[in-house]
Amino acid sequence: MLLYKLWRSFIKEILLLKRDIGGIVIIFVMPLLLIVTITLIQDSTFKNLEGSKIPIIFIDQDQSEVSKNIKAELENSKTFQLLTNFNEKSAQDAVFSGDYQMAIVIPENLTKDLNSNIDSKVQTIVSSFGLEGDSAKVKTAAPKAKEIHLYFDPATNAGFKNSVMNSVNKMVFEIENKKIYKAFQDQLGTTENLDENKNLISFKEITPKKGEMDVMPNSVQHNVPAWTLFAIFFIVVPLSINLVKEKSQGTSVRARISPTPYFVHILGKTFTYLIICIIQFLLMVAVGIYLFPYMDLPAFDVSGKMFQLITVTLFAGLAAIGFGVLLGTIADTQEQSAPFGATSVVVLAAIGGIWVPVFLMPEFMQTVAKFSPMNWGLNAYYDIILRNSGIGGIAKELAFLLLFYLATVAISIFYERKQNAV
The missing domain is CATH 1.10.357 (Tetracycline Repressor; domain 2)
Known part of the structure; x- marks a missing residue:
C-alpha cells in the first residue's frame, strides 16, 4: 500500500x-x-595563453652581451612578441595608456658595468685568500647596480606582473652566475668547460599516469x-x-x-x-x-x-x-x-x-x-x-x-x- x-x-x-x-x-x-x-x-x-604570443615592448640601450641574452631568452620562451621600434618615453606612454601590457628597458652599459662589478668582487675574494690570478688587475671602485626598467599597464593582473618579474629575475640571475663563474676561471687560470656548470638541483613535476601517458x-x-x-x-x-x-x-x-x-x-x-x-x-x-x-x-x-x-x-x-x-x-x-x-x-x-x-x-x-x-x-x-x-x-x-x-x-x-x- x-x-x-x-x-x-x-x-x-x-x-x-x-x-x-x-x-x-x-x-x-x-x-x-x-x-x-x-x-x-x-x-x-x-589556448590563447599557450599558443599565441603577447606583444611587449623591448628597448635595448645596452646593445651588448647581457641584453642580447635577455632578448634571446624572451624570444625563446614562445610567450612574448618583442616590439623594438620605441624609445623609453614612447614605450612608457604606450603602456600606461593601455596599448600594450608591458615594456622592458635595458639600461646603457649594462654588460660593461656588470663585467666590471663582477671582476672587482672576484679580485677581492681571490686576494683575500692570498691568491693572485694570472690577470691581476688594479682594483677599481665597483660601479653602482644597474636597473632594468619594467613598465606595466595599470590594468594588468598582479599575477601576470609577478610572473614576468620572476622570469626576468631568473634570467638575470643565471647570466650573473655564468659571468661570475667565468671570472673565477679567468682569475684562477682554470680551464673547466663553462657548459658543465649546470644546476645541481632542479625541479621535476611527477604527474599521475594512465599507462604510459601523463594525466x-x-x-x-x-x-x-x-x-x-x-x-x-x-x-x-x-x-x-x-x-x-x-x-x-x-x-x-x-x-x-x-x-x-x-x-x-x-x-x-x-x-x-x-x-x-x-x-x-x-x-x-x-x-x-x-x-x-x-x-x-x-x-x-x-x-x-x-x-x-x-x-x-x-x-x-x-x-x-x-x-x-x-x-x-x-x-x-x-x-x-x-x-x-x-x-x-x-x-x-x-x-x-x-x-x-x-x-x-x-x-x-x-x-x-x-x-x-x-x-x-x-x-x-x-x-x-x-x-x-x-x-x-x-x-x-x-x-x-x-x-x-x-x-x-x-x-x-x-x-x-x-x-x-x-
Missing part, C-alpha cells in the same frame, strides 16, 4: 513537470548551454562536474515553485487530510527529481564525451568511473532536493521561492568553487566554502576524476551530502506540522 502511494506521488510530480515547460527548459537546456559556452571560453583562453587536468575535467552540480542544484527553482503551487491551489490541504503521511509526498518528490538529476548528469557526460571533441575540446574520460560518478550525482541530488523542499515549504509565494532559490544556488556555486577555485579565495572564504554542499560534491567529483579515488575515498563528502538532505527534510516536516497544527 505504501509503495502504491509512493507511486501515485511520483506520477503527480511528473504531471506537474509536464505542465511547466519553463521548468523543463531550466532543468535540461540551460545547463547544456552553460557547459558548452563556459568550456569553450575557458579552453580558448587557455593532465584540463578545462573539461573541471567544467563537466562543476556545471553538472550547478544544474542539479538549479532544480531547487522548479521544485520550490511546485511546492508553493500545491499550497496555493489546495493540493497540500488534500494531501494533509488524506491517509498518506507527509513524508511519503517528500519521498515521491525525491525519487522524481533524483531521476531528473541522473538524466542531467548523463546529458552532461554525453556532451563531454561526444560533442566536445567536434569542438576541438578534450573528450571527457569516464572509463571505469561511471559507478562512482553516478553515486556522487545521487547524493548531490539528494542535497539539492532537500534544499528545494525546505525552500518550498517555508516560502508562501512563487515570488519568494523563485528569486531566492535562483540567487541562493548562484551564491552556493560561487562559494563552492564552481567558478573560482577555492584555493584562490581569501582565507575566510575558503573556510566558508567548506559549508557549501556544492563544494562537497565538487570535491567528490575531483577525487574520482583527477585523483582516481573509490567510494571509500569520498565517503566523507557523501556523508555530508546525505546529512544535509536529512536535516533539510526534517526541518521541512517540522515546519509543516507546526504551521498546520490545530
Whole structure:
C-alpha cells in the first residue's frame, strides 16, 4: 500500500513537470548551454595563453652581451612578441595608456658595468685568500647596480606582473652566475668547460599516469562536474515553485487530510527529481564525451568511473532536493521561492568553487566554502576524476551530502506540522 502511494506521488510530480515547460527548459537546456559556452571560453583562453604570443615592448640601450641574452631568452620562451621600434618615453606612454601590457628597458652599459662589478668582487675574494690570478688587475671602485626598467599597464593582473618579474629575475640571475663563474676561471687560470656548470638541483613535476601517458587536468575535467552540480542544484527553482503551487491551489490541504503521511509526498518528490538529476548528469557526460571533441575540446574520460560518478550525482541530488523542499515549504509565494532559490544556488556555486577555485579565495572564504554542499560534491567529483579515488575515498563528502538532505527534510516536516497544527 505504501509503495502504491509512493507511486501515485511520483506520477503527480511528473504531471506537474509536464505542465511547466519553463521548468523543463531550466532543468535540461540551460545547463547544456552553460557547459558548452563556459568550456569553450575557458579552453580558448587557455589556448590563447599557450599558443599565441603577447606583444611587449623591448628597448635595448645596452646593445651588448647581457641584453642580447635577455632578448634571446624572451624570444625563446614562445610567450612574448618583442616590439623594438620605441624609445623609453614612447614605450612608457604606450603602456600606461593601455596599448600594450608591458615594456622592458635595458639600461646603457649594462654588460660593461656588470663585467666590471663582477671582476672587482672576484679580485677581492681571490686576494683575500692570498691568491693572485694570472690577470691581476688594479682594483677599481665597483660601479653602482644597474636597473632594468619594467613598465606595466595599470590594468594588468598582479599575477601576470609577478610572473614576468620572476622570469626576468631568473634570467638575470643565471647570466650573473655564468659571468661570475667565468671570472673565477679567468682569475684562477682554470680551464673547466663553462657548459658543465649546470644546476645541481632542479625541479621535476611527477604527474599521475594512465599507462604510459601523463594525466593532465584540463578545462573539461573541471567544467563537466562543476556545471553538472550547478544544474542539479538549479532544480531547487522548479521544485520550490511546485511546492508553493500545491499550497496555493489546495493540493497540500488534500494531501494533509488524506491517509498518506507527509513524508511519503517528500519521498515521491525525491525519487522524481533524483531521476531528473541522473538524466542531467548523463546529458552532461554525453556532451563531454561526444560533442566536445567536434569542438576541438578534450573528450571527457569516464572509463571505469561511471559507478562512482553516478553515486556522487545521487547524493548531490539528494542535497539539492532537500534544499528545494525546505525552500518550498517555508516560502508562501512563487515570488519568494523563485528569486531566492535562483540567487541562493548562484551564491552556493560561487562559494563552492564552481567558478573560482577555492584555493584562490581569501582565507575566510575558503573556510566558508567548506559549508557549501556544492563544494562537497565538487570535491567528490575531483577525487574520482583527477585523483582516481573509490567510494571509500569520498565517503566523507557523501556523508555530508546525505546529512544535509536529512536535516533539510526534517526541518521541512517540522515546519509543516507546526504551521498546520490545530
